[in-house]
Structure formats: structure tokens, C-alpha cells
Amino acid sequence: xxxxxxxxxxLHCSLHGRYHELAPHLVPMDYTNDPDVKVPLALIVNMxxxxxxxxxxxxxxxxxxxxxxxxxxNDFVDMFSVLSEMAPRELKAIYAFKIYDFNxxxxxxxxxxxxxxxxxxxxxxxxxxxxxVCEKAIEEADLDGDNKLSFADFENMISRAPDFLxxxxxxx
Amino acid sequence: xSVFPQPGTSLGNQGPTAYELxxxxxxxxxELVSELANLSDRARIQAIRSLPMSYDxxxxxxxxxxxxxTSKNIFNIDCTQHVSxxxxxxxxxxxxxxxxxxxxxxxxxxxxxxxxxxxxxYFLFLKWxxxxxxxxxxxxFCFITIPQIVHAPNISNVTGFRGLELLxxxxxxxxxxxxxxxxxxxxxxxxPPYNMQLAYFFTIAAYLVLCxxxxxxxxxxxFQKNFVLESGPVSGGAWRLLxxxxxxxxxxxxxxxxxxxxxxxxxxxxxxxxxxxxxxxxSERMKYLSLHVLAWLLSLGLAVGSCAGIYFLGIDQLETxxxxxNTNDLTVEASTLLLxxxxxxxxxxxxxxxxxxxxxxxxxxPRAKIYIGITRNVVLKMSILGILCYYWLNSVPQKxxxxxxxxxxSVYRLLMIDFIFCLFGTFFGEFLRNVIGTRCVPSLGxxxxxxxxxxxxxxxxxxxxxxxxxxxxxxxxxxVIKLFIIFYVKKFSLSMxxxxxxxxxxxxxxxxxxxxxxxxxxxxxxxxxVAYTVWSLKPSNYCGPFQGLQTPFDTILSWTVYIQNLPGTxxxxxxxxxxxxxxxxxxxxxxxIFVITYFLWQITQGRKELIRTLxxxxxxxxxxxxxxxxxxxxxxxxxxxxxxxxxQEFDQTPHFNPNWINTLPLDM
Numbered sequence: 001x002x003x004x005x006x007x008x009x010x011l012h013c014s015l016h017g018r019y020h021e022l023a024p025h026l027v028p029m030d031y032t033n034d035p036d037v038k039v040p041l042a043l044i045v046n047m048x049x050x051x052x053x054x055x056x057x058x059x060x061x062x063x064x065x066x067x068x069x070x071x072x073x074n075d076f077v078d079m080f081s082v083l084s085e086m087a088p089r090e091l092k093a094i095y096a097f098k099i100y101d102f103n104x105x106x107x108x109x110x111x112x113x114x115x116x117x118x119x120x121x122x123x124x125x126x127x128x129x130x131x132x133v134c135e136k137a138i139e140e141a142d143l144d145g146d147n148k149l150s151f152a153d154f155e156n157m158i159s160r161a162p163d164f165l166x167x168x169x170x171x172x
Numbered sequence: 173x174s175v176f177p178q179p180g181t182s183l184g185n186q187g188p189t190a191y192e193l194x195x196x197x198x199x200x201x202x203e204l205v206s207e208l209a210n211l212s213d214r215a216r217i218q219a220i221r222s223l224p225m226s227y228d229x230x231x232x233x234x235x236x237x238x239x240x241x242t243s244k245n246i247f248n249i250d251c252t253q254h255v256s257x258x259x260x261x262x263x264x265x266x267x268x269x270x271x272x273x274x275x276x277x278x279x280x281x282x283x284x285x286x287x288x289x290x291x292x293x294y295f296l297f298l299k300w301x302x303x304x305x306x307x308x309x310x311x312x313f314c315f316i317t318i319p320q321i322v323h324a325p326n327i328s329n330v331t332g333f334r335g336l337e338l339l340x341x342x343x344x345x346x347x348x349x350x351x352x353x354x355x356x357x358x359x360x361x362x363x364p365p366y367n368m369q370l371a372y373f374f375t376i377a378a379y380l381v382l383c384x385x386x387x388x389x390x391x392x393x394x395f396q397k398n399f400v401l402e403s404g405p406v407s408g409g410a411w412r413l414l415x416x417x418x419x420x421x422x423x424x425x426x427x428x429x430x431x432x433x434x435x436x437x438x439x440x441x442x443x444x445x446x447x448x449x450x451x452x453x454x455s456e457r458m459k460y461l462s463l464h465v466l467a468w469l470l471s472l473g474l475a476v477g478s479c480a481g482i483y484f485l486g487i488d489q490l491e492t493x494x495x496x497x498n499t500n501d502l503t504v505e506a507s508t509l510l511l512x513x514x515x516x517x518x519x520x521x522x523x524x525x526x527x528x529x530x531x532x533x534x535x536x537x538p539r540a541k542i543y544i545g546i547t548r549n550v551v552l553k554m555s556i557l558g559i560l561c562y563y564w565l566n567s568v569p570q571k572x573x574x575x576x577x578x579x580x581x582s583v584y585r586l587l588m589i590d591f592i593f594c595l596f597g598t599f600f601g602e603f604l605r606n607v608i609g610t611r612c613v614p615s616l617g618x619x620x621x622x623x624x625x626x627x628x629x630x631x632x633x634x635x636x637x638x639x640x641x642x643x644x645x646x647x648x649x650x651x652v653i654k655l656f657i658i659f660y661v662k663k664f665s666l667s668m669x670x671x672x673x674x675x676x677x678x679x680x681x682x683x684x685x686x687x688x689x690x691x692x693x694x695x696x697x698x699x700x701x702v703a704y705t706v707w708s709l710k711p712s713n714y715c716g717p718f719q720g721l722q723t724p725f726d727t728i729l730s731w732t733v734y735i736q737n738l739p740g741t742x743x744x745x746x747x748x749x750x751x752x753x754x755x756x757x758x759x760x761x762x763x764x765i766f767v768i769t770y771f772l773w774q775i776t777q778g779r780k781e782l783i784r785t786l787x788x789x790x791x792x793x794x795x796x797x798x799x800x801x802x803x804x805x806x807x808x809x810x811x812x813x814x815x816x817x818x819x820q821e822f823d824q825t826p827h828f829n830p831n832w833i834n835t836l837p838l839d840m
Contacts, residue, residue, distance in 0.1 A: 169420050
């Protein structure tokens with residue numbers, strides 16, 4: 001069965017343990033009947049690996065089927081397998097793009113960048129500086145001149161940042 | 173929600189209807205399924221794994237692909253599929269069993285969570301070096317030491333065990349299997365006969381070859397992953413904003429630190445952009461250039477001076493000490509520790525001097541400063557090792573009876589003292605510096621964990637271990653114990669005393685540089701030293717497995733003569749004589765490699781050109797899109813204007829403007 005993706009079987013079992021821990025009354029230990037159980041967003045973002053991450057809500061939302069952050073076990077495994085060390089760069093780039101795309105319109109526009117920046121720096125920069133940084137970022141990365149970053153622009157930028165593979169990584 | 177990337181509907185309200193969307197999705201899915209059905213099993217699994225879909229969608233596509241494939245194969249090749257599936261299962265279970273052997277998994281996760289990926293890379297490097305040493309230990313122990321211990325107890329313990337042996341390696345350890353002198357090269361009479369000389373030679377050679385292959389493989393993998401197509405400053409806001417955030421950090425304080433760092437760096441890059449880039453005048457440039465030249469002269473002078481000092485100290489020791497194996501004098505033994513202590517002091521102090529020197533220089537970007545610092549340190553360390561090798565291979569063999577053991581003991585002493593200095597360095601460098609930085613002089617602050625210096629120390633120690641392997645087959649024991657202890661000491665010191673480095677750009681490139689340094693001066697140097705010893709030096713006459721021969725390589729020659737006479741192994745002799753010992757073969761191989769390299773280089777140039785043209789094409793497409801949007805909006809606007817005009821006139825007939833071409837915008 002194609003269950004283990006970029007993580008191996010023993011880790012898969014320990015992931016099931018972690019998933020069960022999140023909501024013991026909701027998640028059955030026995031998955032042979034493939035029950036349709038989804039753990040809500042609020043419980044998942046309390047995991048120690050995600051608790052302090054500034055993008056925790058967006059990460060969980062990007063991997064959920066309904067876009068609201070309710071993950072079934074398969075989505076949970078998907079999430080950690082894409083965020084593991086061995087996932088290929090293209091897959092990571094696709095999901096990173098989804099995470100940074102706050103308004104889910106398949107483009108990273110200026111508002112998305114401003115939201116990202118606010119999550120990453122809080123009160124360090126003044127509003128004018130925020131606008132300036134976002135404009136400069138779009139100017140640098142936008143290839144086709146439509147003032148927002150499409151997936152191709154984003155992927156082009158990723159190819160010039162080899163660290164991305166190791167920083168876009170959550171250990172479990 | 174469609175799972176295939178859809179082009180954005182930027183043409184306003186003219187998006188496709190729901191039914192059309194569904195048709196498109198269904199067509200894409202069936203194309204994907206037929207593509208997948210044509211792949212082999214293994215390739216299909218890989219392709220399905222890398223689809224950006226949810227698990228249920230992927231499972232559906234997989235079952236469709238398999239049903240298409242089995243419906244195509246009327247003659248079901250069930251047997252091979254079954255065999256390949258069971259092989260895959262075995263492979264998967266071996267991989268999962270390997271997971272249990274992963275040592276330090278929890279500790280590494282904790283370090284990565286608190287300090288980020290760049291500090292974690294130091295610990296991963298240490299773990300990787302540990303693997304080399306454990307492998308060497310196992311094969312040396314199995315193939316060389318155990319036969320020697322079991323069959324040929326030819327050692328004479330001269331002195332009892334005193335504590336000093338652990339540091340100096342002489343005395344009790346002198347004729348033991350720890351060093352070269354403890355082995356003799358007899359043929360162990362068993363069924364089949366086990367030739368100790370050949371075993372010694374081949375074990376060491378096989379280990380070094382495997383190390384080399386593994387290093388080349390890691391280096392090329394790392395280079396391939398981290399090679400950046402376009403050079404140029406990637407220090408802009410876009411990269412920093414979107415690609416540099418470290419997701420693996422989970423500690424709250426560390427995340428707050430990272431946020432502050434990011435904010436500071438963004439502010440810095442903004443202010444750099446706002447102020448004019450001031451061009452330096454000619455006199456200023458000359459001044460900075462002369463400062464650079466002066467700094468380089470000073471650094472090289474320091475390196476040369478240290479090497480000369482070490483060489484003359486060594487010669488002096490050789491003259492005066494006359495360390496014979498029968499001496500009982502503790503002070504004479506302790507004086508052999510003088511050279512290693514001097515070497516370690518130089519390795520400690522001179523890099524500090526280098527960092528002081530670099531304060532007076534001015535660099536165009538901070539990364540240049542790091543790389544130049546690394547270059548100077550590498551030059552220093554490798555020249556020290558070089559002069560030591562020269563001393564060991566040129567001066568020692570004439571003066572000592574069992575000179576290989578002496579060299580092995582010297583390497584042992586160097587490693588031990590280096591280890592002790594490393595522990596002291598951690599204590600003084602990090603703990604005291606932390607105390608000074610937080611209590612006495614608060615402006616200094618908490619020390620940063622200096623990754624470059626620590627990694628270079630690891631590379632230096634590993635070079636010594638590789639040099640020493642021929643002269644002391646059990647040296648990896650010491651190296652393994654040392655690496656274990658250093659891991660825990662550094663981890664402890666890190667959590668108590670240090671903070672993560674502030675500038676973490678391009679950590680992946682630094683990784684590649686470190687692996688390349690481990691290969692190029694370090695491994696290649698050690699290999700050439702061992703190769704020179706085996707090929708050209710006369711082994712000592714009274715000890716060791718190669719006693720009595722002209723060079724250790726003669727065992728191979730005599731072995732090839734032996735197998736020439738055996739029936740059935742003539743081809744081994746033929747390969748050895750006509751390929752490995754034939755210069756023409758190497759010339760041909762080199763020529764072919766040059767030609768292939770030239771072809772590949774031309775292909776790379778062509779691809780770079782292609783990338784440039786494609787980029788230009790993307791820009792042009794963007795301009796085309798903008799132009800078409802503009803025209804569409806103008807036409808719509810005119811349509812609406814005509815509507816309102818017509819409504820005012822109560823004219824029902826459609827009004828066709830024959831001059832519609834003049835309504836095109838002028839700025840085409």
C-alpha cells in the first residue's frame with residue numbers, strides 16, 4: 001500500500017500515536033475501517049511543533065480538504081511528510097506558496113506579503129517601512145510584470161535559495 | 173476546490189462555467205492516469221508521491237492507473253510484479269529498521285528547535301564524521317587486529333601500565349596492537365592461509381578508497397542541491413521575507429530572537445537602499461587594497477613562522493630525547509608531549525590573531541569576510557599538518573628503529589592533546605566569555621556559536637585520524653570516543669552559554685564548502701601521505717607487517733607473481749600488469765575525461781543561454797498580457813459608452829462604426 005510517503009513505516013505509526021493524542025475521545029485507535037474523523041484546527045495548532053510557529057494556522061489550513069483547518073489522519077500524514085526532510089523541492093514549493101497565499105487566489109499579492117511580514121516581525125517596522133519592503137520584494141521577484149507573484153515567480157525565487165529545503169522543515 | 177493550478181481568472185467575469193471546469197478537470201485527470209499507467213511500478217510510485225494532492229485523491233488516481241494498466245496487460249506478468257513488490261516491501265522494512273539505529277534523533281531535534289538549522293548542521297557534520305570512524309574501526313578490528321591477537325602474540329610488554337600512557341601512547345601501548353609495530357606480517361597457517369601483510373594493506377586501502385568515494389558522492393550531491401543558477405546578491409527583501417524563515421525552530425525565545433534579527437536585517441537593507449551608494453575615491457581604494465595585502469602578508473607570515481617553529485622543535489626533540497622503547501624515565505616521556513601542546517596552542521591562538529587582523533580590513537559584503545577567514549585558517553592548519561608530515565616522512569625514518577610506531581604515537585598524542593584543548597577551549601571560550609559578556613562587560617553580550625571555527629577543528633582532527641590510520645590501525649577507537657564526548661560537551665555548552673548566529677544566510681552553501689574542504693586539502697592530503705609511505709618509503713626492518721621488504725608495495729608485486737602462476741586467475745594479473753601499472757592507460761583515461769568535461773561544459777553554456785531567453789520570453793508574455801487587458805477594457809468601455817449614448821437617442825438599430833480601427837489605443 002502506498003501509505004508511507006516520504007516517511008517510513010515506523011514513523012507512520014508514531015504519527016498515528018500523535019494524532020490520537022490530539023483528541024483521544026475523537027480519534028479511534030483502530031483505523032482498519034477507515035473512519036471519517038477530522039480533528040479541528042484549534043487542537044492541531046496546540047502541537048508543540050506548531051505552537052509557536054507564526055504560520056501555524058495557514059499551514060494547517062493549506063493541508064485540509066475544506067480549507068478550514070480540519071485535518072483527517074491522511075491530511076495529517078500529508079502535512080508532516082511534505083514538511084519532512086525528504087520531500088522533493090517542487091512539492092515543498094507548492095505548499096509553501098499555498099501557505100503564503102492568505103486570500104487563496106493563487107497569487108501572492110501585496111496584501112499577502114504585508115500579512116506575512118507582520119507575522120514575522122510584529123512591531124519592529126513602521127507601516128511605511130512595511131509597504132516599502134513589500135514593494136521591493138514584488139519588484140525583485142515579479143518576472144511577468146503583473147505586480148503580484150504567481151507560482152512560477154515564487155518557484156524561480158526558491159530555486160535561487162538552496163536553504164529553503166532545510167528551513168522549510170518541521171521535525172517530528 | 174480544483175487541485176490543478178488554474179490560471180487566474182483575470183479577465184473579469186469571463187471565467188468558465190462550473191460544467192466546463194469539471195470537463196477540464198476530468199480531461200486532465202484522465203491524461204494523468206494514462207501517463208501514470210505507462211510508467212514502471214517504481215516510477216509510478218514516485219510520481220504519485222510527488223503529486224500535490226490530498227491523500228484520498230492520490231489513492232483514487234493510483235487505483236485508476238493500476239486498473240488501466242492491468243486491463244492493458246492481458247497476459248498478466250504476475251510473477252515479476254509479485255517479486256518486485258516483495259523486494260519493495262523488504263526495502264521498506266529495512267529502511268524502517270534503520271530508523272531505530274538513528275542515534276541522537278531526539279537530541280538533534282531539540283537542538284534544531286532551539287537554535288535553528290545552521291547550528292544543527294554542525295552537529296549533523298559531527299555525526300557524519302562519526303560514521304566514517306565507526307566503519308573504519310569495525311573493519312580494522314575484524315580484518316587486522318583480531319587475527320593478530322588470536323594467532324601471533326609476539327608482543328613483549330616492557331613496562332607495566334602507568335597513567336601517562338593514555339596521553340603519550342608509549343610504554344605499555346608500545347608494542348601492542350594499537351600501533352603498527354604490534355603487527356607482524358606472517359602468513360597465518362589456517363585453511364585457507366591468511367596473509368597478514370596483504371590483509372593490512374588491503375584493509376587500509378579499501379577503507380581509504382571507500383571514504384574517497386563517499387566524500388565525492390556527498391560533495392557532488394550537496395553541490396547539485398545547493399548550486400544556484402544565477403549568481404548575484406540574493407540578499408533582497410523577497411528572499412528574506414519568503415525563503416529564510418526557519419520553520420524548524422520551536423522554542424519561543426528563539427523564535428522571538430529570529431523575528432528581531434529579521435526585523436533588523438530588513439531595516440538594514442532598507443537603509444542601504446535609501447542612502448546613495450558612495451563610490452570610493454582612488455586613494456581610499458588604494459588604502460583598503462594595501463590593508464588587504466598587509467593583512468594577507470601578516471597571516472601568511474604567522475603561518476610560515478608557526479610551521480618553522482614546529483619543524484625545528486621536532487628536530488630538536490629527535491636529537492635530544494632519543495626516546496628508546498626501554499626507557500623508564502617519566503620526564504623524558506612527558507617531554508614528548510611538548511610538541512603536541514605547542515601545536516594545539518598555535519591552533520588556538522593564531523586564529524584569534526587572524527580575527528583581530530581582519531578587524532582592520534574592510535569588506536564589500538560580510539560573506540567575503542567569513543570565506544577569507546576560513547581560507548586563512550585552512551591554510552594555517554593544513555600547512556601545520558604538511559610540515560608535520562614532512563618531518564615524519566623525511567627526518568624520522570633515518571633516526572628511529574621502529575619509526576612507523578613513533579609516527580603513530582605522535583599522531584595519537586596530537587589527537588589527545590587536541591581533545592583536551594578542545595574541552596578547555598569550550599570552557600574558556602564559551603563559558604567564561606558568557607560570564608564576561610553578561611556580568612562584567614554587558615556590551616559584549618552572549619557569545620554566538622561560531623560554526624566555522626568548530627567545523628574547521630573537526631576537519632583538522634579528522635585529517636589527523638586519516639593520516640594516522642596506516643600507522644595505528646586502532647586509532648579510530650580514540651576518535652569515536654572523542655567525537656561522542658565532544659557532541660555532548662558542545663551541546664551542553666550551547667544550551668548554557670551561547671546564542672544562535674545572527675546572520676544565517678546561505679548556510680547550505682557553507683555546508684557544501686565544508687564538505688569540499690573535508691575532501692580537498694584534508695582527505696586528499698592524508699591519502700597522498702599514506703600513498704607516498706606505501707609506495708616509496710622503506711619500512712623499518714625490525715617491526716611491523718612489512719619488515720624486510722623494500723617498500724610495502726612489494727607485497728602486492730609478490731602476490732601478483734604468485735597468482736600469475738595459479739591457474740584461472742590469470743586475468744587478475746593481466747588487469748594489474750597492463751592497466752593499473754601501465755601509464756598509457758592513465759593517459760587515455762585522462763584524455764577521455766577531458767573531452768567529456770569539455771562537452772558537458774558546452775552543454776551547460778547552451779542551457780544558460782536558453783534560460784536567459786526563456787526569462788526574456790516570460791517578461792514579453794507579461795507585457796503582451798497587459799496590452800491585451802488594456803485593449804479589452806477599452807473596447808468594453810466604448811461598448812458601454814455606445815449603449816448609454818444609444819439609449820439617450822432611442823435608436824434601436826445597432827450602430828456599426830466602420831472606423832473601429834481608429835479606436836485602438838495609440839500606445840500599442
